Amino acid sequence: MKLVVVSDSHGSDTEIKDIYNTYNGKVDGFVHCGDSELKSSDKAMAGYLAVRGNCDMDPSYPEVLTAEFSGTRILATHGHLYNIKMTLMNLNYLAEENQAEMVFFGHSHQLGAEQIEDVLFVNPGSILLPRGRNERTYALIEKDEKSVSVKFFDHNHKEIVDLSRNFFV
Numbered sequence: 001m002k003l004v005v006v007s008d009s010h011g012s013d014t015e016i017k018d019i020y021n022t023y024n025g026k027v028d029g030f031v032h033c034g035d036s037e038l039k040s041s042d043k044a045m046a047g048y049l050a051v052r053g054n055c056d057m058d059p060s061y062p063e064v065l066t067a068e069f070s071g072t073r074i075l076a077t078h079g080h081l082y083n084i085k086m087t088l089m090n091l092n093y094l095a096e097e098n099q100a101e102m103v104f105f106g107h108s109h110q111l112g113a114e115q116i117e118d119v120l121f122v123n124p125g126s127i128l129l130p131r132g133r134n135e136r137t138y139a140l141i142e143k144d145e146k147s148v149s150v151k152f153f154d155h156n157h158k159e160i161v162d163l164s165r166n167f168f169v
């Protein structure tokens with residue numbers, strides 16, 4: 001399974017279109033973790049599973065979504081309703097309630113990946129307004145039978161190698 005995860009594009013459609021065009025046909029899915037500030041009907045959002053962030057005005061986006069890719073259940077939310085700037089505990093409970101193996105979220109604009117028990121949590125950072133680093137980022141998640149690879153890329157699709165991590169499942 002291979003997924004592209006983006007977040008916090010804040011009204012800019014250029015980056016999310018470019019990411020989609022770069023990976024279309026090469027990955028199993030695209031996830032946008034909110035604050036696109038675009039309507040769900042916007043052409044730039046076509047092909048993305050997307051959730052509503054605190055800056056999104058379109059009520060048709062769900063607050064939380066779950067989906068399954070190649071037998072792996074994922075959960076996506078923006079994070080603002082779950083206090084993600086302080087703790088991942090609330091998201092961990094949400095993952096447990098939804099039997100999710102991976103949780104994707106944004107809101108903080110700070111990228112990161114960590115595993116708590118058997119659940120992988122990934123924040124792809126912001127593709128427009130990063131915090132904590134200079135790079136505008138997104139994540140590429142690859143899972144096989146034994147491990148999950150999380151790679152972070154800048155908006156020019158250059159891998160940020162020192163941030164790549166492998167997790168064992």
